Amino acid sequence: MVSKIKALDASVVNKIAAGEIIISPMNALKEMMENSIDAKATTIDILAKEGGIKILQITDNGSGIDKEDLPILCERFTTSKLKSFDDLQNIQTYGFRGEALASISHIARVTVTTKTKNDKCAWKVSYSEGKMIDEPKPIAGKDGTSILVEDLFYNVPSRLRALRAGNEEYNKILDVVGRYAIHSKGIAFSCKKFGESNFNLTIQSQFSIEDRIRTIFNNQVATNLIPFHIDTIKELNIISVTGRVSNLNFSYKKTIQPLFFINNRLITCEPLKRALRNTYSNFMTKGNKPFIYLSILIHPNAVDVNVHPTKREVRFLNQDAILEKIALQLHEELSNIDTSRTFKTATILTGQRTSNPPSAEKMTKHISPISENRQAEEFSQLPSSLSTQSHKSPLANKIKRYESKLVRTDASQAKITSFLQASQYYPNSSQTIASASRVTSQIVPKAIEPDTLLNLTQDVEENKERIEPDGVDDNMIIESDEEYNSSIKMNTSTLESSQDHEVESPTYTIIPRKRVDVNLTSIKELQNIVDESAHSELTNIFAGLTYVGVVDPEKRLAAIQHDLKLFLVDYASVSYELFYQIALTDFANYGKIELQTETSDDLKLVSLLSGFEHLTSKAKLDIINKLWGMKDMLQEYFGIELINEDSSDPANVKIISIPLLLKGYNPPISKLPFFIYRLGIKIDWSEEQACLDGIMKQIALFYVPEVVLTLDENDSTISEEDKISSMNASAELNETLENVIFPSIKRRLLAPRNLLKDIVEIANLPGLYKVFERC
Incomplete structure (x- = not known):
């Protein structure tokens, strides 16, 4: 009798395993970005074409990869961060399984260019299905590693069809880069589309947390933040909890998903999200959504990081007690500032716009020495950030913007130099x-x-x-x-x-x-x-x-x-x-x-x-x-x-x-x-x-x-x-x-x-x- 149960071919096994880890270009980028941070990189540059499906490239200035390690770089379960299972109890790096690059190489074409400080030149090599295609070639290059991923899911058409449009996938890439940029102090990030000259995201290494939040979200979010901090609590294995949360003047209708990092890992924790939003509901008006960024450090022995293929979830001891402590601390912080509120009001336009709004008059009064050679009425054309913020209405957005009043420079955009x-x-x-x-x-x-x-x-x-x-x-x-x-x-x-x-x-x-x-x-x-x-x-x-x-x-x-x-x-x-x-x-x-x-x-x-x-x-x-x-x-x-x-x-x-x-x-x-x-x-x-x-x-x-x-x-x-x-x-x-x-x-x-x-x-x-x- 012929056996009905047969062992799957190794290539099928690898594709299935890759599908569990790499769900979209965003997941592939997340894994490679974590490798760059593990390599002590201080600059990380990302380039994407068609949402990372055709081209996804990440370049860093980290420690690089030794030439001797290149032959097994994309093989499964090869890593420099873990030697025994017990090491998981004290793991401090993002990666530990040795599956990320292997999974990517089974569903895409991968090219790696790397150079360590001790190498006289860089080495370039290509991979397919976990194997090195040819011998590394010496080329000119800078210290660090550049990984080029092309034609993602080219051999898994069902997964390729399930992906969203290129712009939607690119937005997911920007979202994950922004989240790591907020948390990764001292690291510069940049991200842009292939063929475009302007960066969609630039974060300089010297930026503070507030500056990073301002660049990634907007000034309204950054200017309405309060610090959040919990000191060491030994009985709960808490080392510290730090972050930024929105104050009670923050008025935002769009939902910003909370940023949670546990032991520097970007995770989703639904119980914690519910607890914090329930706390905010006691203070904020209905319909307003808070901004929450928390970095939670727990003793490594109390955290299990190996519970999800994409590492988006972790388990830790005393979870209910820790979540309750964080929610109570947030309640206390909000209670301390719950003394006054600022509410925005709208002015109904009746068909005629005033030529000189009150804020413009105020500007004319206070800054007249700057332009004493000009007529005072020139201040009637004020930048929106200084004049008519409190007078905006939905009708105002329909007013035509003339070229003579079009600002073609962005003060928040850094120059390439x-x-x-x-x-x-x-x-x-x-x-x-x-x-x-x-x-x-x-x-x-x-x-x-x-x-x-x-x-x-x-x-x-x-x-x-x-x-x-x-x-x-x-x-x-x-x-x-x-x-x-x-x-x-x-x-x-x-x-x-x-x-x-x-x-x-x-x-x-x-x-x-x-x-x-x-x-x-x-x-x-x-x-x-x-x-x-x-x-x-x-x-x-x-x-x-x-x-x-x-x-x-x-x-x-x-x-x-x-x-x-x-x-x-x-x-x-x-x-x-x-x-x-x-x-x-x-x-x-x-x-x-x-x-x-x-x-x-x-x-x-x-x-x-x-x-x-x-x-x-x-x-x-x-x-x-x-x-x-x-x-x-x-x-x-x-x-x-x-x-x-x-x-x-x-x-x-x-x-x-x-x-x-x-x-x-x-x-x-x-x-x-x-x-x-x-x-x-x-x-x-x-x-x-x-x-x-x-x-x-x-x-x-x-x-x-x-x-x-x-x-x-x-x-x-x-x-x-x-x-x-x-x-x-x-x-x-x-x-x-x-x-x-x-x-x-x-x-x-x-x-x-x-x-x-x-x-x-x-x-x-x-x-x-x-x-x-x-x-």
């Missing part, structure tokens, strides 16, 4: 400090009189009112909620050598250190002064700016666009305000820049002050003694470290570190002599608030970008070396402003009223259309 390294622009430029005599001879010419010297930077410092950032975080800045400080070492050399030799960019070292809670009354009072000086409309302009470029590096003028208007700004004054705010916000929690020179005498204060010839030797020693007497305070509060190898002689006091305010930007070290000089003569050391405020002002002044002199390229008396040096300095300045300083201004600056005189409207789109009738 922002992803390039600075060394790709100007490899021969660097931050340097010369020996003291050379620095001071170039910075303080002998012809400068003492009175002139004291007023060199008066135009920047004079009449500045101080403000504090409104809680906006930026990873490019030393983060307020971070428990670590950053430190960089600057190995300095002479100015002459900096133009001839390539100098590596400074590297950051993370130094574990608990954040200091500052309760000084003087700092609180300065913060109150700051709040009172804020100008909301001007702040909105800076928050929604698009950087255009440097107009005059000698006068330190730059052009920015906001909505339909083009503005000329004094970036020295604006950056001064920015750095003062950073200094005030991160008081006593700065990073540190360690200074090193070939000759230790270059950093002696007496050497740095040697260029100020109007100072007598006694006056210089008085400055040094004054700073040395305050060295403990300077080091503790400001990261300014002074040492004296011979404590008996003040002439041996030298500075070895300065504060680090903004990651990615180092202050002009050539201004260090001025910094020391002004600390010695400009600070009122007798009164606490004046002293601290004065030091922060001098730090902000120290951080303002230097003036860059422009040279005439047609002047034959100027050497080619000087011309190239000037061009490099201008290019470096423009790149720093575009990719470091102005992005920080957008996210962190609360503009004070006194900045109104430093920004001038020079053009607006409706006005240009009136003159030229087109643009």
Whole structure:
């Protein structure tokens, strides 16, 4: 009798198994993206064609794959993350089964290009049905791995027919990328369609959680969030619960699926979702949907991650008790803020639109100094973000948008050049400090009189009112909620050598250190002064700016666009305000820049002050003694470290570190002599608030970008070396402003009223259309 039960062919088994894991292009991308995160990647780029069905490519800069591992890369149950079943109890990586790439290779054509740091070249190899088709080929490539998946489900027509349209599948891809981007702090993500120049999603590595949520969803979601936190609870095996949830002013009719990560795994937990939404129903009006993002860390021994083929579910001990604890904590958080509500109202249009809405009148009143050369009625054409938000109605959406009022730039869209390294622009430029005599001879010419010297930077410092950032975080800045400080070492050399030799960019070292809670009354009072000086409309302009470029590096003028208007700004004054705010916000929690020179005498204060010839030797020693007497305070509060190898002689006091305010930007070290000089003569050391405020002002002044002199390229008396040096300095300045300083201004600056005189409207789109009738 012939047996009816037969073993399935291996290829059939593999296709069935692949169908359990890879349901759609989104699942394939999720598996590959988790591999990239496991490989310690800091940038992940995704490209898709027809929703990832025809082409799905993911590229990262992770650790790469060793050439020796390539033959078994796409075989089932091959992994570097698990050796025994017991390892599942402490698994910390996303992957552990070794089935993802194998499953993909059985239902698609897979090509892998990879390079480790130790390899001299990259290796490219193709796979089909889990097997390597040919030997790896050496090619040029960067560190990391690129996986190209083509013709997904080409050999499973039933699954291919079950897929939705390409746009719907692509939306699923964007959704899963966005969810991982919100959770994966410190990792940059980008995603776009094949053949298109614009990215549908760009997340930079320095973005905070709020910035990531704002980019992926919208500003309405990001500005109505409150932090959520639960500390360690040993009896429930909870390590921590952190996240962001919407407050009670959040009004959103569309459902946003909650983002749940348990031990860094994206999961769906219906009981938790129901519990949290039931909690919100007690506070929110009917029809409004909350936003919920939670990262739950539970002891690995209490979590079973191997319960679902796609890993979308996990099981953990004390599940009911943990869910109840989270729901109760959410109820407590919402109860604490359930004191006031904001409700939007609509205005019924009766056929005529007012030519100048109330908000426009308000803008005309407050920002008139910006455009004092123009008629006040020009402010009737306001950007929607500043004027008529409270006057929108469904009928307003039907009004035709004319080309003269069409904004063609997106302030939230990053340029492709922002992803390039600075060394790709100007490899021969660097931050340097010369020996003291050379620095001071170039910075303080002998012809400068003492009175002139004291007023060199008066135009920047004079009449500045101080403000504090409104809680906006930026990873490019030393983060307020971070428990670590950053430190960089600057190995300095002479100015002459900096133009001839390539100098590596400074590297950051993370130094574990608990954040200091500052309760000084003087700092609180300065913060109150700051709040009172804020100008909301001007702040909105800076928050929604698009950087255009440097107009005059000698006068330190730059052009920015906001909505339909083009503005000329004094970036020295604006950056001064920015750095003062950073200094005030991160008081006593700065990073540190360690200074090193070939000759230790270059950093002696007496050497740095040697260029100020109007100072007598006694006056210089008085400055040094004054700073040395305050060295403990300077080091503790400001990261300014002074040492004296011979404590008996003040002439041996030298500075070895300065504060680090903004990651990615180092202050002009050539201004260090001025910094020391002004600390010695400009600070009122007798009164606490004046002293601290004065030091922060001098730090902000120290951080303002230097003036860059422009040279005439047609002047034959100027050497080619000087011309190239000037061009490099201008290019470096423009790149720093575009990719470091102005992005920080957008996210962190609360503009004070006194900045109104430093920004001038020079053009607006409706006005240009009136003159030229087109643009």
